[in-house]
Amino acid sequence: MQPRTALTLALVAGGLAVGLVAADLAWTLTAQVDGRTETGWQTVTRSDDRSVYEHGPRPVVEECLVVDRDARLVVDNDKPLPDTVEVFVGFYNQTSDRQERILEATWSLSAFEVREVVFRVPSAAIPSDDRADDQPPYGKTGHLEVRVGDHYVTACVEEGS
Amino acid sequence: MAEKTLQGALTFLGFAIAILGVLYFSFEFIPEVSEWTQLAALILLALAYAFIGVWIKETVVGGPFFEGDKLHWLRPAVVMYLLALGTGIAATIRFLTIPGVDRNLKVLVTIVVGVGIIVFVAMTMKRKESKE
Numbered sequence: 001m002q003p004r005t006a007l008t009l010a011l012v013a014g015g016l017a018v019g020l021v022a023a024d025l026a027w028t029l030t031a032q033v034d035g036r037t038e039t040g041w042q043t044v045t046r047s048d049d050r051s052v053y054e055h056g057p058r059p060v061v062e063e064c065l066v067v068d069r070d071a072r073l074v075v076d077n078d079k080p081l082p083d084t085v086e087v088f089v090g091f092y093n094q095t096s097d098r099q100e101r102i103l104e105a106t107w108s109l110s111a112f113e114v115r116e117v118v119f120r121v122p123s124a125a126i127p128s129d130d131r132a133d134d135q136p137p138y139g140k141t142g143h144l145e146v147r148v149g150d151h152y153v154t155a156c157v158e159e160g161s
Numbered sequence: 162m163a164e165k166t167l168q169g170a171l172t173f174l175g176f177a178i179a180i181l182g183v184l185y186f187s188f189e190f191i192p193e194v195s196e197w198t199q200l201a202a203l204i205l206l207a208l209a210y211a212f213i214g215v216w217i218k219e220t221v222v223g224g225p226f227f228e229g230d231k232l233h234w235l236r237p238a239v240v241m242y243l244l245a246l247g248t249g250i251a252a253t254i255r256f257l258t259i260p261g262v263d264r265n266l267k268v269l270v271t272i273v274v275g276v277g278i279i280v281f282v283a284m285t286m287k288r289k290e291s292k293e
Contacts, residue, residue, distance in 0.1 A: 003219040010212035017205035024194040 169226035187251040203252035214241030
């Protein structure tokens with residue numbers, strides 16, 4: 001290979017690499033400016049008629065489902081994530097006029113691991129049938145709050161869950 | 162000789178800085194750009210380094226740093242090839258850590274690409290030798 005050809009190819013490859021990264025960065029910045037990252041509360045209706053509520057800036061969490069005791073958190077692969085992400089799960093009793101947190105658990109995960117997290121809600125967090133009529137904090141209905149970094153997802157867990 | 166040593170030291174410094182830049186881009190830059198962009202950029206960077214090595218080999222600054230048999234191979238072009246090698250390894254690690262890609266596919270792709278490179282280079286070299 002001629003040195004001049006090799007130099008041209010090197011410049012082309014290097015230029016493409018820089019251009020590609022610049023284009024990706026520009027796209028991300030534009031997405032943030034024009035509001036493609038959603039804000040505010042959102043309601044997502046699931047097939048089992050439970051609702052998943054989200055609030056706060058939403059550049060990260062795409063989906064959070066709680067089916068029985070399995071909570072599945074899906075994170076948008078295209079959105080930026082901090083290097084380390086703290087996943088917080090809190091279960092709140094809401095059968096009384098006041099909310100009371102009856103369980104909380106925190107996981108510290110790397111950005112890779114949190115892309116798709118499936119975790120089992122500890123049984124202590126789920127009201128059992130024999131405690132269903134108890135007074136708070138063991139009511140039938142509660143909600144599960146999942147926090148990934150600064151982003152919150154609240155999944156309602158209704159009767160029998 | 163002193164000039165050669167200085168050139169060698171500066172070349173090593175350049176190598177260290179460049180490889181640290183590649184590693185930083187590969188593993189600390191994750192939230193900024195998508196994994197596929199990173200992978201493509203790393204592959205292109207590896208190619209760019211290799212082509213710079215080919216270019217520099219033919220120039221007057223491409224001679225060996227040290228006289229003698231043991232370190233005769235150590236020349237700027239080889240340093241560029243090593244840089245390309247390091248970037249290629251970083252690209253492979255980045256590919257293997259992309260979430261959402263099936264593990265079986267990752268294994269298959271890495272093995273096929275790895276063996277493919279070896280076979281391609283061997284065949285190219287044989288063709289060159291037979292031409293000579």
